[in-house]
């Protein structure tokens with residue numbers, strides 16, 4: 001996939017109506033609408049501001065949750081709109097329908113320097129089906145399509161890809177930054193390239209491991225997925241997470257890493273407990289000899305040292321997935337230590353992708369020291385897998 005896409009800087013937006021796909025699908029209280037994390041809204045502000053300052057009229061679109069074509073108050077974008085109004089300091093009117101008479105009238109009346117938000121597109125089933133008539137109607141509201149919803153780039157929906165069949169399509173600044181960091185990390189990384197993978201399931205990361213084996217110099221595997229690799233090497237993991245279906249796959253990956261000369265690092269010691277609880281009593285055991293009645297909850301100090309040493313020499317680090325059950329403070333030490341190791345790198349490019357790793361890094365307070373925190377969970381994983389992302393592929397090449 002070509003990552004060098006035209007952006008709003010490459011075109012004349014003055015006097016044009018822009019259909020700007022954002023990702024305002026923010027975590028919020030379903031009853032009160034209070035937003036818990038506005039990262040995705042804030043991330044799109046530079047694009048919105050640039051377009052307004054350059055004389056464009058901006059029609060914003062987004063989804064919120066998964067209403068599957070059913071109109072539900074909890075999926076309305078009204079709280080995102082209220083928040084955006086505060087951030088922008090100008091009124092952000094919103095439509096009361098999706099591509100109905102209200103949308104059409106408000107879009108037609110929109111003037112340069114003004115912004116408008118269309119209600120949750122997923123209130124219409126045609127959106128997720130990428131219905132061509134729906135996409136065409138959406139496109140008819142504007143002159144140019146701008147894509148800035150990186151978190152939805154792996155979806156081929158009407159508003160993320162379909163509209164590009166009918167309008168010139170370019171990237172917003174958020175997408176430009178994602179492509180610059182992640183594209184470069186995959187295509188021409190500053191070496192050595194160290195990839196750190198964690199989280200619960202091996203199955204979620206199969207494609208990523210496969211793809212990174214071709215590109216990385218070192219792959220570090222921690223978190224719940226590491227136990228399947230331990231079993232593949234003949235280790236004992238007690239009651240720890242095991243993805244039985246993927247033991248053979250893990251064995252193949254270990255062999256492939258050897259063949260390709262990629263260093264594959266696994267935990268050497270593990271913090272274990274008897275039960276899965278925040279206050280469970282813990283002890284430290286070798287990673288390949290976990291007692292039958294214990295489960296692994298975090299990487300141990302020797303592993304932290306091993307992983308931190310590997311990170312210290314890196315030119316580029318890509319991290320996806322926590323090293324342990326970081327939601328429980330007692331078992332967040334490994335994840336925090338990895339975040340700290342990344343934050344301590346002076347001349348390296350550090351990239352954190354995926355929902356849980358992002359919240360883990362934010363909890364540690366090191367996020368300002370990371371070069372790039374991706375706004376896409378599933379999208380950044382698919383990006384790392386080297387898959388074609390419909391929301392990116394449909395944009396004009398530079």
Ligand code: AMP
Pocket residue numbers: 198199200201204222223224225241296297298320321322323324325326327354356357
């Ligand atoms: P993922 O969505 O695959 O990135 O997984 C994130 C989840 O993995 C988090 O909720 C962690 O609590 C969980 N996790 C990480 N390490 C472990 C472990 N050793 N045992 C159980 N769950 C884990």
